[in-house]
């Protein structure tokens with residue numbers, strides 16, 4: 337059935353891929369974005385589709401629309417962007433969640449929340465299962481993001497308990513791919529851009545910290561499967577690729593794949609509260625959604641390197 341679907345943060349990295357997928361599936365899409373980190377270029381190719389619409393709007397303010405479903409993605413996601421204006425980050429996550437939940441309540445419709453593995457903080461449990469409450473510093477430089485995303489989860493579950501709003505809360509782990517912002521400071525984009533410019537790759541700390549990287553197409557499959565799953569499946573549910581790499585391993589892989597001639601690895605200070613390890617336990621997503629990421633890091637990096645080569 338054709339639906340009219342609202343995607344907040346739709347001009348961002350993940351949002352633009354989601355809008356594209358929903359249009360491909362025959363839906364009507366309204367993309368709401370204030371273009372803080374996203375840009376029109378990301379959705380330029382969708383503008384010719386008569387079923388696609390963009391609204392410039394800040395989710396910190398109420399929004400009145402008639403839609404059938406909401407995906408709430410609006411929020412800067414990379415550390416340098418969310419730390420640029422930490423108060424605005426908290427407002428976006430918390431006021432944004434209240435406003436979008438208010439819209440879902442008025443229309444009595446399903447709403448998806450893009451939560452994050454950051455709710456686990458610097459995890460003392462490895463790999464991270466949804467039942468783990470996390471290890472988050474409430475007053476550090478990452479807290480504006482981590483704590484406001486945790487508060488947004490609370491709001492989603494309270495709106496569900498109090499007003500019976502159908503919710504879908506996904507905890508997204510590090511995702512990469514074309515349309516990542518070249519200057520957002522995230523490790524995959526940083527390393528690729530540095531290698532393509534023949535600059536040194538900046539590894540923070542000693543590079544033994546780990547992350548697990550999911551290619552964007554796999555993640556979007558997970559979003560759609562989760563949104564369309566049984567209404568009783570509220571989440572939170574981990575979505576990410578469970579194959580874990582150290583930052584050194586990633587740097588070496590990028591150097592090899594870009595065939596960089598001059599770039600070397602250099603070491604910089606580790607930012608405060610940088611999680612030492614991260615890897616999702618995706619048993620729930622496998623069992624309930626039959627979802628399992630298919631794209632290996634090498635294959636995904638190849639597509640991402642190609643994208644950045646064209647961009648630069």
Ligand code: NAD
Pocket residue numbers: 344345346347348349350351368369370371372373374375393394395396408409410411412413414428432450451452453507508509510511512517
């Ligand atoms: P992104 O920065 O590319 O996209 C975020 C979008 O939200 C941008 O288009 C931005 O302009 C928009 N936005 C920010 N503040 C807004 C506001 N107040 N009102 C309206 N729009 C606003 O980041 P992304 O990687 O695409 O992340 C999308 C969502 O997924 C975020 O909520 C993020 O927390 C979550 N997430 C992403 C990752 C990842 O690895 N990419 C991991 C965990 C969670």
Ligand code: UDP
Pocket residue numbers: 414415510521522523524526527538539540541545547583606607610611
């Ligand atoms: N990182 C790095 N060099 C960079 C950028 C990031 O070594 O140029 C490290 C960072 O310290 C962290 C990991 O890579 O340990 C992932 O960082 P990112 O900002 O991509 O995501 P997050 O820390 O939010 O998982």
